[in-house]
Amino acid sequence: MIGEPHDDEIQVEALDDQLGGPRLRGTVIARHNAEDLYDALASDLIVHSANCVRQFGDFHLALSGGRTPFPLYERLMYDPRFRILPWRRTHLWIVDERCVPFESELSNFSRIKEVIVDHSDIPPEQVHPMLANTPESADRYERELRDTLGWRPKGHDRLDFVLLGMGLDGHTASIFPGSPALHGSDRLVMDVAAPTTSAPAVPRCTLTMQMLNASRFVAPFIMGADKASILQRVANGATPDELPIAGLRPVAGELRWFLDAAACGHS
Ligand code: 6PG
Numbered sequence: 262m263i264g265e266p267h268d269d270e271i272q273v274e275a276l277d278d279q280l281g282g283p284r285l286r287g288t289v290i291a292r293h294n295a296e297d298l299y300d301a302l303a304s305d306l307i308v309h310s311a312n313c314v315r316q317f318g319d320f321h322l323a324l325s326g327g328r329t330p331f332p333l334y335e336r337l338m339y340d341p342r343f344r345i346l347p348w349r350r351t352h353l354w355i356v357d358e359r360c361v362p363f364e365s366e367l368s369n370f371s372r373i374k375e376v377i378v379d380h381s382d383i384p385p386e387q388v389h390p391m392l393a394n395t396p397e398s399a400d401r402y403e404r405e406l407r408d409t410l411g412w413r414p415k416g417h418d419r420l421d422f423v424l425l426g427m428g429l430d431g432h433t434a435s436i437f438p439g440s441p442a443l444h445g446s447d448r449l450v451m452d453v454a455a456p457t458t459s460a461p462a463v464p465r466c467t468l469t470m471q472m473l474n475a476s477r478f479v480a481p482f483i484m485g486a487d488k489a490s491i492l493q494r495v496a497n498g499a500t501p502d503e504l505p506i507a508g509l510r511p512v513a514g515e516l517r518w519f520l521d522a523a524a525c526g527h528s
Pocket residue numbers: 325326327328329330356357358369425426427428432433434435
């Protein structure tokens with residue numbers, strides 16, 4: 262399921278003609294306004310989900326918390342163009358979770374459940390919340406990933422589409438600067454300490470960088486002027502220890518950044 266990334270497998274950047282953006286590894290999809298960006302991302306999601314269902318019979322999607330993706334999640338549920346997403350064939354995973362009860366407003370899963378799960382026909386056994394409030398959370402989620410993805414043919418036993426955000430300290434999922442979840446472990450999921458660089462300061466559980474990089478399609482989705490200088494530092498070669506999101510290098514998958522004009526440094 263996991264392996265070391267190879268630089269020569271990384272695609273050369275191709276920037277959207279309409280709007281210059283940071284020259285990041287992979288492909289940058291930049292759009293002037295939020296609506297167009299949601300459309301671009303949702304359209305890719307529809308194409309990838311249909312391809313995976315055709316090829317494997319199912320689709321493994323991992324979603325992030327944070328503020329940025331929720332308007333997109335809502336759009337997926339109410340826009341008729343995107344209602345065709347094959348939820349009945351989808352397994353829904355979470356990239357990270359805070360060590361709080363599900364009822365807490367800090368729980369990523371409870372918000373995702375409210376917006377997506379409760380309004381889709383996804384079978385309950387295909388919904389995989391991360392129970393981050395117990396000492397063995399990471400072990401359990403890792404077992405669930407291995408057991409579920411293990412039904413896939415070898416080499417295809419990975420997440421199909423991972424939607425990520427980025428914090429102002431460069432974290433993605435709950436992989437913070439200097440995190441043990443960044444480097445060469447065989448772990449797919451790890452419990453991590455409460456971050457000192459980002460709120461809320463509660464311990465987390467997160468997919469590791471290895472797991473993210475094993476995925477078929479990795480989509481960092483980043484909006485807002487406050488993120489522009491961080492993305493520029495990533496483009497300028499910051500290390501993953503400094504800015505964890507710089508560690509994204511899918512081994513045999515596609516890396517596609519979805520950025521609005523503000524995140525590209527345009528006012
Ligand atoms: C979380 C996330 C985290 C998030 C970033 C960006 O649970 O908080 O998974 O990695 O995506 O912190 O958050 P915003 O979208 O709120 O800026």
